């Protein structure tokens with residue numbers, strides 16, 4: 001079930017110059033949210049920008065929901081100007097594909113850049129059900145966020161930066177490959193990272209879920225703006241998933257990205 005609500009901004013934290021963490025109070029969105037769901041946020045009452053902006057749920061806490069976003073363009077710039085006490089119009093929870101929360105021996109969570117955020121609620125809900133090995137990759141030290149939060153919910157945490165300016169030097173997947181084989185990998189991040197994770201999972205026969213942050217129009221399955229090919233798609237018989245409806249979390253083996 002999804003709802004449109006005017007949510008009060010309870011807390012606003014500047015994590016980096018261009019990365020903000022918002023906590024909003026909801027009536028029903030939090031109650032119905034699952035790890036991997038996202039929100040469609042109305043950033044302006046004027047007609048520009050017209051479309052809502054999709055942002056993942058970072059954390060669900062009672063009737064509150066938290067999300068973290070990087071200022072990229074006009075929409076997120078306007079959102080970043082909201083003040084504590086303001087009301088933000090949000091539709092959520094959105095997405096039907098969510099992370100598979102159940103008991104496992106070992107789960108590997110791997111995120112890159114802003115893709116680390118949707119993994120946190122999954123980690124929280126998996127805690128106590130599985131050993132959680134988390135691998136977070138960032139381009140450089142300036143972009144490292146939420147390390148402390150993931151440390152609290154992970155049995156093992158590796159933070160890697162591409163240039164070695166913080167944590168381990170290299171790509172997060174390099175460290176996942178070196179560790180024990182997990183029962184499942186849950187991943188979100190840039191497409192090259194997700195492709196490498198999918199290939200590693202296939203080669204090693206590991207179940208793998210990926211959350212795709214495809215550019216979206218409506219977020220509710222009306223506009224086909226976020227279509228990606230299914231794995232069964234061919235030139236003669238093309239087939240598509242709508243990321244907003246079928247995902248954003250998919251079994252990696254069912255989607256061609």
Ligand SMILES: Cc1cc2nc3c(=O)[nH]c(=O)nc-3n(C[C@H](O)[C@H](O)[C@H](O)COP(=O)(O)OP(=O)(O)OC[C@H]3O[C@@H](n4cnc5c(N)ncnc54)[C@H](O)[C@@H]3O)c2cc1C
Nearest residue numbers: 053054055056068069070072073074075076114213214215
């Ligand atoms: C399901 C989903 C979950 C998301 N979760 C988060 C999140 O938790 N935190 C977060 O910071 N961002 C997240 N995003 C990305 C976020 O929606 C975009 O950054 C935002 O819509 C940009 O809006 P804008 O008006 O500021 O920028 P625009 O003016 O629309 O675009 C500015 C720049 O950002 C790029 N951009 C826009 N959308 C995306 C996208 N989806 N992926 C990559 N680049 C994009 C554009 O190509 C352009 O270069 C998510 C996207 C999706 C689809």
